[in-house]
Amino acid sequence: MDLKLEEVTQLFERFKSAFVRNDFGACTDVLSHLKVLLTKFPSLPPSYQETPNAVQELTIARDIYEHAVVLSVKTEDQDAFERDFFQLKPFYTDTCGIIPPSPQEYPILGLNLLRLLVQNRIAEFHTELELLPQSALENPCIKHAVELEQSFMEGAYNRVLSARQTVPHDTYVYFLDLLAKTVRDEIAGCSEKAYDYLSINDAKKILMFSTDQELSEYITEV
Amino acid sequence: MTADVEMEVQAPSSSVPSATVPSTLQHLKEIVSLIETGAQGKEVRRIVRAVRLTMMLRRKLRASVLSAFLGHVLPSGSEAFAKLSSLLPKDDEHDMDVDTAASVVQGPAKHCIPELEIFCYLIVLIYLIDQKRYNEAKACSSASIARLRNINRRTVDVIASRLYFYYSFSYELTNSLAEIRGTLLALHRMATLRRDELGQETLLNLLLRNYLHYNLYDQAEKLRSKAPRFEAHSNQQFCRYLFYLGKIRTIQLEYTDAKESLLQAARKAPVAARGFQIQCNKWAVIVRLLLGEIPERTVFMQKGMKKALTPYFELTNAVRIGDLELFKIVADKFSGTFSSDRTHNLIVRLRHNVIRTGLRNISISYSRISLADVARKLRLDSPNPVADAESIVAKAIRDGAIDATIDHANGWVVSKETGDVYSTNEPQIAFNSRIAFCLNMHNEAVRALRFPPNSNKEKESEETRRERQQQEQELAKHIAEEDDDDF
Incomplete structure (x- = not known):
């Protein structure tokens, strides 16, 4: 094993231990250091040089970016998520011949779909979906996101909210919480048009508030 | 021959x-x-x-x-x-x-x-x-x-x-x-540097085809929107371009534009290119369904396309009736065809339209109906059908698909009386769109006229005139032949 690879591996171990401890500050620091080191690997996208260490380099780089994506979810940073995801994507699309597929692939792709849904970028959602093979749609992580989109389009909002109980992966919770907020706004918009009148109690139930106070706060806010 | x-x-x-x-x-x-x-x-x-x-x-x-x-x-x-x-x-x-x-x-x-x-x-x-x-x-x-x-x-x-x-x-x-x-x-x-427009046209289409072959819609759209555009030189290439454009727009949910491109591609394609026309029609049918339109029966009965379009015909039927159960059956029955046409994901999107049409039928036929009945009629199979139905109806009302109100306390939907359409400016809008279409068609026909390169020169000698006539004849033949050409 050559020196650079050695260094990256060691650093990555440190990152992982910090990651397990949920010390996100340290993680971010190590990560930015790691990313700089990764630029020195010639076998990574976009150059794909066939070096003797290519397989190890690609595998570890992919692993690092996967962790980076998950980290960005945990730190609730959507911009970082997008950046890291785009860095990770070439590994999924263009390295299938070189290294074996990652077990994390579908959870992360599903996460990305969810992000697009939350940000209401439906066109991109469908563009990403087209890239997936038929078999991927059977995967619980992908299926979850696809079904969410459907319920969302139909207007079956309570199904969207109940999806939170059936998350296939714990990182999904963050986006589902965000989605819940979007859904509440949607419901409010629909109710405005659909009901002539609505009692406070019913409104509370429909908009999923537990107290009258929360409801009145929300009403004044909107 | x-x-x-x-x-x-x-x-x-x-x-x-x-x-x-x-x-x-x-x-x-x-x-x-x-x-x-x-x-x-x-x-x-x-x-x-x-x-x-x-x-x-x-x-x-x-x-x-x-x-x-x-x-x-x-x-x-x-x-x-x-x-x-x-x-x-x-x-x-x-x-x-x-x-x-x-x-x-x-x-x-x-x-x-x-x-x-x-x-x-x-x-x-x-x-x-x-x-x-x-x-x-x-x-x-x-x-x-x-x-x-x-x-x-x-x-x-x-x-x-x-x-x-x-x-x-x-x-x-x-x-x-x-x-x-x-x-x-x-x-x-x-080709761009050399101003070879025919080459650019051909290569752009080949690239789009290349990307779409691997479902890389994002890249295809980026290339398409940035590549230089000009008057089309070849009808065939233009048809292809429209078809690819229609596909990209369908995926990106721009259905109205997609429909326009796909229908234009199908219309411009030469009669001989039947396979191409079938493809265009398949996509156009789906896009129109997604837009909430129901394609006419004649679309499916065109000569030589009947068999290929059968799955799409049955699909249209299911959407038209608004029956979720039937829709599911059709989608399963022809799932092989749909996945080989790569329209499977689009079919999944259609579910929403099936519900919409069903809902519209209900709202037309009933002046007042309970939410539980709505759920049963739509055959929503979910743990909590009434709540689902309520939010679906609410969304349909907001999107303007049906004109009704919900009475939450009693749990029913009350449809509003539909007024006389002719008292609104609905007919005016319909007329306007038809007139715009005709004018557009006329303009395009005028623009498609071709003239020999030196037709504007006045006073020509006998020699040049003969040559010109010959050229014109060739040109006429050329235009006539072009439609049968390649594909």
Whole structure:
């Protein structure tokens, strides 16, 4: 094993231990250091040089970016998520011949779909979906996101909210919480048009508030 | 067979002695002289004609004819000659040409112009593809592309654009399209720099096809939106472009634009290109369903398309009735067809429209209905159908699909009385869109008129007038033929 690879591996171990401890500050620091080191690997996208260490380099780089994506979810940073995801994507699309597929692939792709849904970028959602093979749609992580989109389009909002109980992966919770907020706004918009009148109690139930106070706060806010 | 008729008419006017039916080789020689005069006079039109004549000969090509032809046209020592003859299969049968031997003896041809060299590549490539020798075809096309890069002549462009097409086609047949993406991009850049608009058009389409083959809609759209656009030169390329554009827009949920492109593509496509029309119609049907329109029955009953469109017909039926159960059955029944058409994901999107139509039917037929009944009629199979129905109805009301209110306390939906449509400006809008369509059609027809290059010159001598008339006749024929051409 050559020196650079050695260094990256060691650093990555440190990152992982910090990651397990949920010390996100340290993680971010190590990560930015790691990313700089990764630029020195010639076998990574976009150059794909066939070096003797290519397989190890690609595998570890992919692993690092996967962790980076998950980290960005945990730190609730959507911009970082997008950046890291785009860095990770070439590994999924263009390295299938070189290294074996990652077990994390579908959870992360599903996460990305969810992000697009939350940000209401439906066109991109469908563009990403087209890239997936038929078999991927059977995967619980992908299926979850696809079904969410459907319920969302139909207007079956309570199904969207109940999806939170059936998350296939714990990182999904963050986006589902965000989605819940979007859904509440949607419901409010629909109710405005659909009901002539609505009692406070019913409104509370429909908009999923537990107290009258929360409801009145929300009403004044909107 | 327009091709044969055409050739018969041609024969007497050329130098071939009458009575004998002209052989393929002689036809090829005529084409060569056409190319030569075209190249000397810098008349692109002649070369277009030459290429079209070649396509008519396509089915008559034999290895023996081709090798004789190569011997006739290319200098025997040249690189192209060596390469191309090595690719041709060594003689199958000698039945065809009586005069093959004679023409070879005619001796080495004079200096070979680049147009002819490229033409030789093209004709060999077509032959190889027709013979299903795809690996040789790949080798041949790659060699020709390498050669093309070093030639910069406007008169080559026409032949080159055909060559690009077959280049990509040979790679598609061997399922290795991804390999040539870089080359195609480089060629497109080169064509843009040289202002070769036909080449740009062809290459842009090939690139879009390349991307869409791998479902890379994002890249395709980025390229499409940034590539330079201009008046289309070739109807076929324009049809293809519209089709790809329609596909991209469908995926990105711009249904109205997608519908326009797809329908236009289907309408502009020549009658002979039935496969293409079927594809366009399939996509157009789905897009219209997604828009909430129901395509007319005549769409599915078009000649020669009935069988291919059956799955889509049943799908339309399910959407029209608004029956989720039936929709599911149809989607399952034809899932094989839908996934091979790569429309599966679009079908999934349709579920929403099925519910909408069902809801609209209910709201028209009932003035008041309980939510539980709505859920049952829509056959929503979920743990909490009433709550689902309520939010679905609420969303439909907000989106303006139905005109109703919900009474939450009593749990029912009350439809509002539908007023007289003619008291609104609905009819006006409908008229407006139809008038706009007609005007647009008229404008496009006017724009599509073609005039010979020097028609605006006044006062012409007898000589030039005769020439002009001849040109016009050719042009008329050209336009008539174009629709039958390639695809």
